Amino acid sequence: MPRSRDSGAPITSPAAAEVFTMVLTRGPVSRVDVCRLTGLSSAAVTKAARPLIEAGYLRELAPTERTAPGAGRPASPLAIAPEREYFVGIKITGDDLIGVVTDLGSRIVAAKHHAVPGFDVRTDASASPMEPADVVAAIAALVTELLDEHPGFRKRAHRLGVAISGDVDRVTGIVRYSPFLGWRDVPLAVLLDEATGLTTTLENDVKALAVAEQWFGAGVGASSFALVTIGTGIGSAFVVNGGLVSGAFGVSGEIGHVPIGVEGPRCHCGASGCLEALASTQALLTEARRATGVDDLTIDRAVTLARSGDEVLRKVFAAAGRAIGLGLAVVANLLGPESLVVSGEGLDAYDLFEESIREAFSAQAYGSAARCGLVIRPLPFEEWARGAAAVAVQSLVTYSS
Template structure:
């Protein structure tokens, strides 16, 4: 599939009709014309082009309105595919998705750290090429590549400006991948990609304003308003992990002190557990870590908590309280309809969520704000890669 095919799909009237079929299908040609105010001949002509291209297909016949039964139209979800890449900071995950977000391939490969920008790009290309080799028969149906990258991303140029966990700057991801694979490439911050993916395929569906918070080795957020990502003037909107919560707190990787992610991200949870064990607190973590404090991770704390370990549950609850403070600030600033929490730390589920909700209920300004809809991600460990896919789909179907 060449870049021109994507552009073919992107004309205004095609996008209007595509979006109507995506949102309302099965739908008739006559109903599309009525809903969009396009003339019936225009609708028929574009529908024929879209059927010929394989992007939509005819399905069942609809109810008669007095004449012949109309033939209904739906998106041909397996007519085209998108590659989604979740790049780092510990591994590269890659998926092949259809137009409905159905995952047909998923794999991941650990990064060998430390890594240079050239090594990272080489690994990305290798993973994409490996997928293309595996799906040679579908290669002509692949319409683009989405890449979700942690840190600050220049979306317009597709450049990773700063990936703090990898200590890398100015990685020309879009240029390199488009040159290699001759496909359109969209690059976005991982938390923002997750937010878009949640709106398209997950817990954000149907909400007019959504903030998705990715809580893992760091904390970031994506903001979607009326279906559109909000980036801010310098692409840093949503960097809530660097919101100062405790000015006298620990120094963060960004250089500031007391950032939210020094209190509620995975490494902070692990560090708190190590300190508690070092002063003699009893915990199942001692057994799970084999008595080696350096083996304790946020994931291990979560495991111990699920097994009923009280110290681990208390630590996760405390992280939830700090996260709740950050989210209360977010509610007072943006007042979103829904907040979705995802990422590795979110696997702690209700243990974490209880602390979050308890804090918001105590601190938010109004009764309705106190009851802001807070949900866990429904996309699991594929959330970022599915978000990367949605970058292409949101452009394809946008009006």
């Protein structure tokens, strides 16, 4: 069952949620434009906005000039009050915690990294799992550090968003499966509610990043776009008809587990030939070590040698790039998005991938699907944590009857 949520903003109807979301993502915006974009009547918009203004979440800006002679009184655009509430976002990586505090408009106002002893990148699901209690304690400590950065944070921060790789049930707050932590069915949100005193929203990390893009980034106003991330894992998230695709069972966008090479290496999920088993950072490093015979080769060293002209390693990167290009073509062919944003820490070596990615994508994308623009945008890990905070903002705005 869904967990209870604190009162927060006065979202007392679907109309209030719709108006608040519109101003939050597109404001400042006039009431006339809110009516036009939402289809609500002027009276409905005024009724929905009034309690949000009284509670300090929205404010009216100074009137603007009339748009035309005789057009009536000047418009007073609605805008959010960014400092009305703060949100904590935590991204859990394979060896680190990244935390941020954002304002209501998703602007990062504080950020901290917190190394956790014992964390390591888990590519083998049979590895000893991290103890949930240790991770919860580390997150709670990081939240405390962040909230102590400014007196206003502790007073006006009530929500925590946490982004984690794997199969996550956002409604119940349960991590159903996270290969990098070795977890199955961990009730992380409830544990964090108790440890931090904040209302926790848990989400898959790639979906959280997509929420940030949809509400506050490149996806604002787009009816459809796709986000693909490349790095320790390979994931994707889709926005279709303005909504994030969650999947009937909470699983969607797992492009990393689409079979690209049927006879390819075995993946940690148990299948063979998955894109993630061919082109993730660890998969690429494993192949680089096999191809060179250097067992202690690091990914940074492999990148340096490939950039210096090592043909063996350049072929390894090119092969991974072709696999990625095929995976991107799958997304374009199935969804036909307006744009396809590619991000993740794996893009640090994008110059070694680019040609083979684009060649494979162009060759495999069907017809007009190839017109989908590839937007290559490396993002620091703070942006992943911002995505977690954006999910917390979203949970504030969501109407719950």
